[in-house]
Amino acid sequence: MVGLALLALLAAACGDSSSESNASQQPQGASLRITLGTQEFPEGRILGELWREALAVNGYTVNLKKDVGPAEDLDQALRDGEIDGYVAYTGTVLSIVAGEEVSGLDPDETYAAAEQYYADQDMAISEMTPYQNKDALATTSAFAAENDLTTIEDLRRLDSFVLGGRDEFESLYLGLEGLQKVYGLTNAEFAPFALGAQYAA
Known part of the structure; x- marks a missing residue:
């Protein structure tokens, strides 16, 4: 988002x-x-x-x-x-x-x-x-190419995907809650990470 x-x-x-x-x-x-x-x-x-x-x-x-x-x-x-x-x-x-x-x-x-x-x-x-x-969703080039992802809306085509972020991201409108309401990403599974740990994951 x-x-x-x-x-x-x-x-x-x-x-x-x-x-x-x-x-x-x-x-x-x-x-x-x-x-x-x-x-x-x-x-x-x-x-x-x-x-x-x-x-x-x-x-x-x-x-x-x-x-x-x-x-x-x-x-x-x-x-x-x-x-x-x-x-x-x-x-x-x-x-x-x-x-x-x-x-x-x-x-x-x-x-x-x-x-x-x-x-x-x-x-x-x-x-x-x-x-x-400005916030953005980041993924690897390989994952984006494999799934033909160029926009956030493209994630709706996936059966499911794991979205990592800090604990509070799950319930924020500027986080997962907003992604679900605005972009319809109900197929996202949230995985909480400590600040910075999501990059290594």
Whole structure:
């Protein structure tokens, strides 16, 4: 499944200056100190480092809290005041965090919907970056040639096939659930793998 998602930095809206100090409500004199959370896979960590460097250039001292978890865990950490923001895929925000439909939306529509979702909860999202993340299904050249596979829909012709991924992929709309609903891949047998192990398998 090709899932379009753009990267953005989410940050809690500023709190009352009289509120107790926590990660999302910095004490006076420390307004340029922020804590960013990252997801627990290499790309998430790299993006966190890139944002840390970009913010540092603009005078921020950034504490990078790595490997917080998937999008829903990061969102909860933000709401709980454990972090001030995180690098987010807007398509993931809509489908996983907000539980909204994302199929058929273009990048601008996806961003606008994510922006509105957080605005409704007194939270803010940065401007959309020019970068995109697109998911794809990978197989060996030999398997693709043997079964004449050029598109995801072609997998429906197979009697069955094994699809590997992280545990949560099975129940995600951006994962197996979406593949079954959008592409009709009810012939897929899911095999959970630790991050990175699917390539060797």
